[in-house]
Amino acid sequence: MNSLDLLTAITVFVLSVLVGIEVISKVPATLHTPLMSGSNSVHGIVVIGAMLIAAGSHTWLGYVLAFVAMVFGAMNVVGGYVVTDRMLEMFKARPTAGNRDKATAGTPDKEV
Amino acid sequence: MDTVSNAVHYVFLAAAACFVIGLHLMNHPRTARRGNTLSAGAMAVAIGATVWLVVHENRITGTGWLVLVSGGLVGAALGLWAARGVKMTAMPQLVSIFNAVGGGAAVVIAVNDLLQADHPAALGARVSLPGALSIVIGTVTFSGSLVAAGKLQGLVSGSPVVFPGARLLNVLLPASFVIGTVWLVLAPDSSTALYGLVVVALLFGVTMVLPIGGADMPVVIALLNAFTGSAVAMAGFVLDETALIIAGMLVSSSGGILTKLMADAMNRSITNIVIGGFGTGDGAPAAVGAGGAPAQVRAISVDDVAIQLAYARKVIFVPGYGLAAAQAQHELGDLAKLLTEHGIEVSYAVHPVAGRMPGHMNVLLAEADVPYTQLKEMDEVNPEFPQADVALVIGANDVTNPIARRPGNAISGMPILDVDKARSVVVIKRSMGHGYAGVDNELYTDPKTGMFFTDAKKGLTELKAAVGEFVG
Numbered sequence: 001m002n003s004l005d006l007l008t009a010i011t012v013f014v015l016s017v018l019v020g021i022e023v024i025s026k027v028p029a030t031l032h033t034p035l036m037s038g039s040n041s042v043h044g045i046v047v048i049g050a051m052l053i054a055a056g057s058h059t060w061l062g063y064v065l066a067f068v069a070m071v072f073g074a075m076n077v078v079g080g081y082v083v084t085d086r087m088l089e090m091f092k093a094r095p096t097a098g099n100r101d102k103a104t105a106g107t108p109d110k111e112v
Numbered sequence: 113m114d115t116v117s118n119a120v121h122y123v124f125l126a127a128a129a130c131f132v133i134g135l136h137l138m139n140h141p142r143t144a145r146r147g148n149t150l151s152a153g154a155m156a157v158a159i160g161a162t163v164w165l166v167v168h169e170n171r172i173t174g175t176g177w178l179v180l181v182s183g184g185l186v187g188a189a190l191g192l193w194a195a196r197g198v199k200m201t202a203m204p205q206l207v208s209i210f211n212a213v214g215g216g217a218a219v220v221i222a223v224n225d226l227l228q229a230d231h232p233a234a235l236g237a238r239v240s241l242p243g244a245l246s247i248v249i250g251t252v253t254f255s256g257s258l259v260a261a262g263k264l265q266g267l268v269s270g271s272p273v274v275f276p277g278a279r280l281l282n283v284l285l286p287a288s289f290v291i292g293t294v295w296l297v298l299a300p301d302s303s304t305a306l307y308g309l310v311v312v313a314l315l316f317g318v319t320m321v322l323p324i325g326g327a328d329m330p331v332v333i334a335l336l337n338a339f340t341g342s343a344v345a346m347a348g349f350v351l352d353e354t355a356l357i358i359a360g361m362l363v364s365s366s367g368g369i370l371t372k373l374m375a376d377a378m379n380r381s382i383t384n385i386v387i388g389g390f391g392t393g394d395g396a397p398a399a400v401g402a403g404g405a406p407a408q409v410r411a412i413s414v415d416d417v418a419i420q421l422a423y424a425r426k427v428i429f430v431p432g433y434g435l436a437a438a439q440a441q442h443e444l445g446d447l448a449k450l451l452t453e454h455g456i457e458v459s460y461a462v463h464p465v466a467g468r469m470p471g472h473m474n475v476l477l478a479e480a481d482v483p484y485t486q487l488k489e490m491d492e493v494n495p496e497f498p499q500a501d502v503a504l505v506i507g508a509n510d511v512t513n514p515i516a517r518r519p520g521n522a523i524s525g526m527p528i529l530d531v532d533k534a535r536s537v538v539v540i541k542r543s544m545g546h547g548y549a550g551v552d553n554e555l556y557t558d559p560k561t562g563m564f565f566t567d568a569k570k571g572l573t574e575l576k577a578a579v580g581e582f583v584g
Contacts, residue, residue, distance in 0.1 A: 061227065
């Protein structure tokens, strides 16, 4: 731990913000929802932190915290990517018969 | 750092690069799905590398493995279940929940770090400051996102909840918040400061979101998304993991940009929205009874609308959240398909705040099999209205109101869709009710506007049948 010096960490921080602004501002409004759920799954990287604390825990409190962090992080990663893919799959350049079927199949209780 | 640890960090760096490329590919619907797959693949590799690191370091206990694997499986199962089953109309709630858990995980990591340190008192500000920030931001996001999800789901009142003393509380909480943070930074070993700060931050998250109305939800969700990203980045500072800093700040800038775009689209400042105001009740439309149209508007029948559509060359649909609320996007998609098949040019004018989160309406329409080439952003579609023979407004209100161009009213300065510039306008609406802003819509009283008073779903089905007769 503490192998990373503060200046390097802050450099990474600042550059990430700039790269983020540059990349994100090119995303069209049409895709803002998938962008949001997709970037949501990117911050699911926090699951790595959860794994590291699970690896370092030796007390009951540590285990409980690690478990909670694992559940939250894994839910964020898996759910985020799956739902983003589900949405992006629906964006088609022209209508297709299969698309409609899939969309309806994904939401069986839609029209009641 | 030994070789394995070094290698794993190179993998993390590569993963972070893939996240950026993945987000970059999101700049077009054609490549977006590939981008998401790339990002997901990179995440899987990063997680795999972490497992390798954990095995290699060999510090983990048996219980540790059990916690890691079972927690991961439970979380993955919950995430998969939620992502598979969610209705597209409920997407904002799901994104809020994911915001909540992401923020929550960052908090737990920071709390753990402060509690597990061998000599917490000796922790410098290098760890305690990002630790405290991660706890503060993450906890506010956690409770705030849950309240937002509750509001969107209708479990918590969608209208601004204001209770006596709310304003006072909104002054006291931030104050205790700042004091708590400073205290924790200075005394990272104080469990009183730690738990106190968590409680205050939880309350603050709740009181921050409760007074915000339904129409402002797109801004709130985007803002909370930005918060989660920052919380994760702070957790990265605590754990010395650059991957978390990069990923967290990417998300944070994304959330920040979307917050700004949404606030601009409503012509409101972010502070203004967070502090509350604006009669933004979800369940309280100032509705006059159905059919009770005041004399100055022109009510038209389904056949009138069908004739207009059938003989048009260019039609622009203007969908609003009312369309989604009525679950009528499929009916609209079907009508559009019928028109397209008969050589009529169809496009959809999507206002940035149509729906309950940024871009929401586009997803709802894509689900209804609308090709993305027909989905037009406000700046793109506004010059096209003068060429449109018919503009059909379904469930949109304030974003079409021409009075926004004049000063001195509730929506002055808000960017709107230039629906009134179309040659002819048809509004499908149940009654003469007001939009969120509670102002009369001048579009409805425009002589070239016909009001088709009906339920969106029923009206669009009838309309499709009627158009079918004329063109068939």
